[in-house]
Amino acid sequence: MTASPTTPPIPTAPDLNLTERKAKPTWGRMGTYAAGIVISLWILIPLFFFFSMAFTTQETVRSYPKNFLPFIPFSTSTMEFFLRSDGVGEGLINSVIVAVLTLILSTLLATPAGYAVSRYLFPGRDLFRLGILAVRAFPIVVLSIPLAVLFLRYNLFDSLLSLALMHTALAMPTSVLIIASVFASVPYELEEAGQVFGATPLQSFRHIVVPLVLPGIAASSVFTFVLSWNEVFAASILTLENRTLPALLLNQLSESSDAYQFAGGFFLMVPSIIFMFFIRKHLFNMWGQVSK
């Protein structure tokens, strides 16, 4: 249910081959373009209308019928109204805190594990990978209730840390698999070469591997951030006073105005849109790996 960036699976697929085939324009090609454009419109039109609702006056949001042509009047008043509403500021800050905690925790824990899986052949390695995959397949719904009960028992309920711990458990499997594939893309021979030229194992790791894997690990971290930012079920179950933005929005759905909801929805979407833009080229070497 959650929120994607839904954790995709791990095959060892080759990088996406984006080089175009040299071919003359044909009817088939134009048909493909047409299909691509139609699908793009199916994605874009709802987004366009939604964003214009988030950036217009509240009167326009309430009005009917709306003048959708040529443009809906642009205004930041809806957005300002949302940001000044009760609890929104705190919700945003809580969301950022939880997402950053999740990012730090899961990157710290998953990086060594990813390195171990990609660099060492050890008894139990396949079992570990399988276990990790199984964790990813388990439903969030199933995990949230008992965790809430446990956190209540240990007085960790309604704390941002407890939510971050839960999100870390959710994000960890995908982080491990992505980071493993990032390390796997740096040949071990490079490290060896460094040692041949007199570097200690640690030095060659520090000066050769780290710079090469940093972008991939950064991408995995951002993925974790987005996952935590989006997650709503566990956030609603585990927090009461310290609501994160999605939990706050869900809780307010029945009693808030349309303008409030649209602006809130926009805020929820922003990180993922930026994220997808930066990783779009790496989508397949990152997630292609994650699907078998």
Added chain:
Amino acid sequence: MAAKPGVRRRIRLTPYLLILPTLLFLAAFFAYPMVQGLILAVYDDEATLPLLDSPDLSGDKVGGLAQGVQLDVLGQQGNRFDGEVTNDLLTEQWFRITGTGSEGAPADGWAPETRVRVRDEAADGTPRGGTIRTKLAAGADPLTDLYETPSESAEIIARIEAREAVAIEDVATLELWFEVVANDDAIAEGATDAQGWVPSRFIQVMGEEGERARVDRGTDGEFTSRFVEKMFDDRKFGPAWQTTLILMALILPLQFVLATLMALVIHARLKATSWFLYLFSLPMGMSDLAVGILFFSMFTSSGMINSVLEGFGFIDDPKVFLSADTRWWIIAAIVLAELWRATSIVMVIIVSGLQAIPDETLEAAELFGASYWQRVRHIMLPLLRPSIQVALILRTILAFQVFAVVIALGGGEVVTVLANETYRQYFGLRNTNVASAYAIFILLLSLASAFFYLRALRSQQELNA
């Protein structure tokens, strides 16, 4: 296995140390709660309340009463209680008082708070002195008894006149214990007819004179199918799983067609492919709640769909899509929202699968005159089976958990799904055990469907082989 002499297999510790933090974390925050969840669904740790033969925690157990049994109260007694006083306790205060007894000798003993009018308090509210109250009832004994210990069953060590000034030396808090027996109706339904003592914190006393009570919670746990039965009997359970299945049956096929179409567009390697890829995968990272709200903004009666329809003159009045009477429109909106949001992940998996098909295979087919459709139907789709299997498992598991989109579009009342019922049981009804039963039910459905896909798709492959 016989190892070669002299060759010792060295097991390196490093990789184990590297994965240890992850393992420990998952054990603490995944495996342990998972087991707890399973236990919550089938184990009631407050199932029965033991009946004791005396008003004392060390008394012998003479029987047990299930949660909810209606009781008749036969008697009551206070017992010294030293723990923290909470709301669910019924308590009374006793004072140790000193003064002059009815025979002129100094008296020192315990009396209930109700017998003393406090007239002097310390700054912090601690009573320091007062007078003995007059008994108002006609014919009542005018003297007040002082007991050796704060209990009505203790020995009476002195008697004291009414209106006598006394000093309050000590205060004791007593918890009331009740002697109870299950009422006739409960016994007829199978409750034990044993009669015994229970502390007030486990029962709710009712009736004008406090003559009736009900078992609030027990202290002895037991395995029970009560929560699972309660889930199955819940009137929302049927609609919830039916809607979940209907949604899945509507969404999955459409999603796979659309995802395959997207994947074929990407696979065609056009000039604009990287832009198409960005646009197609744009919804992949989006919050399901945000997408729910997005489609709400389209379908709400003053929303974009109505505006566009009216703008082009197709309708005169806005159509109401999302209301209690338009269940199927709500479902249609959910299907569209899920289709919009979650198709990209299927596309990514299918594109990965397509990438693994060698160009030569497709070119060979083209040389032999296979049309595009024939290549898709007879080469790509069969070779994509493993990818489709992975995507199916993933999507089905996620489909059982669809939640925020449903709430955003339907409010969770008219159209409800399993995850929403879990949430409602936990938050609305505060019924953690039944919520756990729902969670476990979702888990079992997920496992069953994953198993089903693995079997179904494998046996087909074997048949083809």
